[in-house]
């Protein structure tokens with residue numbers, strides 16, 4: 172059964188139709204790419220899925236349940252996590268704290284237990300920190316755990332965004348241009364990392380990326396948007412040779 | 426059990442400390458006692474406002490209103506129910522702290538919920554409006570004593586209670602900050618969209634902070650009322666809110682220890698200034714002019730001199746020294762001008778000090794003295810330590 176399903180999802184901002192009747196299905200374990208030229212509506216799709224915006228019409232369902240219009244924090248609790256194209260870390264927090272904050276949604280102790288610093292709260296705090304450290308190892312940031320997140324280099328901030336999203340233990344992970352601003356070597360490492368996340372952490376991945384080589388080598392299915400509408404969907408070989416896609420990218424090497 | 430032992434010990438230490446303060450205060454005159462009480466109350470008020478403004482990043486500017494709500498709740502209950510109370514007065518006092526806290530927390534919930542759901546600085550406007558509403562309601566209700574105020578029964582001067590309240594407020598905020606439960610509050614301050622994407626209920630988090638902060642202000646108000654024995658609306662004017670706000674901003678929004686130290690400092694200096702006899706206008710003007718230039722100089726160093734902190738510290742010391750000399754010389758010169766030979770009453774300058782401190786701070790250190798840090802000797806001494814370790818893998 173599909174994990175995520177968009178059914179004619181549409182959103183209008185005033186007169187602009189940013190996403191127009193977009194429908195696709197993502198199955199468990201997919202590595203699914205979402206591409207398209209600038210302003211195509213890719214990030215807006217993420218915002219629809221994660222509840223930042225409510226679709227003007229259409230339906231979105233996740234794991235068999237309708238999540239259209241569900242608030243963002245509930246969607247995170249249901250098991251969808253994301254990164255942001257324009258990095259949105261908790262800047263003044265340490266790297267570790269960023270990840271613990273995301274893991275916090277699984278907390279079991281009450282806030283009162285924290286106020287009185289009860290053993291249960293202390294123990295849970297340690298546990299969340301340990302889990303966060305493990306994730307930092309996955310994205311190779313354990314050595315900077317105590318550094319303020321805004322002091323990290325750009326590529327590291329992108330990886331921290333991924334670790335933070337993973338800390339919510341989602342079923343579906345949305346990555347918005349994770350390779351942006353990375354050098355070729357970093358991109359290669361990221362490629363391996365995303366595969367590892369899918370294979371070893373049992374997460375389904377939906378990612379937006381402009382780097383075609385990166386997407387084509389990583390994703391098994393690719394959905395192409397242009398001006399908010401679907402223009403192509405299929406495996407990399409099909410997308411690569413589709414005339415509409417080539418036209419949309421105006422001769423950019425695809 | 427180790428946990429239980431340390432916990433019992435620290436609670437006993439806090440209570441012991443409170444009673445020690447009380448014992449020491451008993452030997453002093455009543456003015457000093459009042460100062461101690463007020464200082465403790467301001468600590469409670471600024472630490473609780475810091476939970477809202479600093480840690481959670483919401484801008485409330487009407488904290489005195491919740492202080493007032495707590496005080497009037499305690500005063501009203503005292504008139505209505507204390508005559509039938511057969512328990513010990515101290516138990517009544519503690520009960521009133523709880524009642525004042527709860528009533529103010531409920532008021533905080535009613536004020537906070539609608540405004541905190543909206544994005545933007547609605548809270549600032551609404552809390553300011555709420556302060557005015559409370560004032561007008563109090564001034565027009567017979568049961569609340571109108572402008573004349575209420576006398577509070579019982580009138581109990583128990584300094585240990587206000588000290589203990591301040592300690593409790595600090596301890597709860599600290600505990601929240603050192604466990605994972607405090608992180609959503611910081612996250613909301615840093616980025617609401619990202620917080621929600623990580624599963625944080627943004628509105629709920631803000632409301633919890635606001636209700637808790639208001640509740641502590643209410644408890645402080647109740648303590649104040651019983652301590653004073655009589656209250657009136659003038660004690661809770663808008664400028665009280667601004668004084669508390671200044672304490673939080675000065676200490677560094679988000680820093681609990683910063684709030685405590687700033688509360689004590691900003692409370693102590695203006696209180697001392699009450700005793701100040703007349704200040705000559707010439708001195709005042711020369712201070713104003715010199716500080717203006719000093720601030721400009723400090724800003725220049727901050728923005729344009731990129732040398733190690735030790736070198737910059739020397740620059741600042743130099744600026745301070747030059748400023749002191751200029752104040753003295755300029756003061757002497759201005760004294761020759763007849764127009765500057767008049768005097769200003771020292772006590773009237775208190776609020777000027779608040780405004781001045783805020784302006785200077787906004788210009789040279791907008792993040793507050795402690796910024797988001799907590800006070801610790803390590804932090805204080807860190808610029809003097811040899812070399813800060815470079816971050817691995819960070820490009821310049």
Ligand SMILES: Nc1ncnc2c1ncn2[C@@H]1O[C@H](COP(=O)(O)OP(=O)(O)OP(=O)(O)O)[C@@H](O)[C@H]1O
Pocket residue numbers: 184187189207208209210211212213214215216256
């Ligand atoms: N909140 C908003 N209000 C108005 N218009 C918006 C809003 N969000 C997005 N848009 C518009 O919707 C369109 C799609 O934007 P979106 O950010 O989804 O593009 P994108 O495919 O992610 O592009 P890029 O590759 O540059 O990130 C753009 O024209 C954008 O200006």
Ligand SMILES: [Mg+2]
Pocket residue numbers: 213214215256
């Ligand atoms: Mg985008």
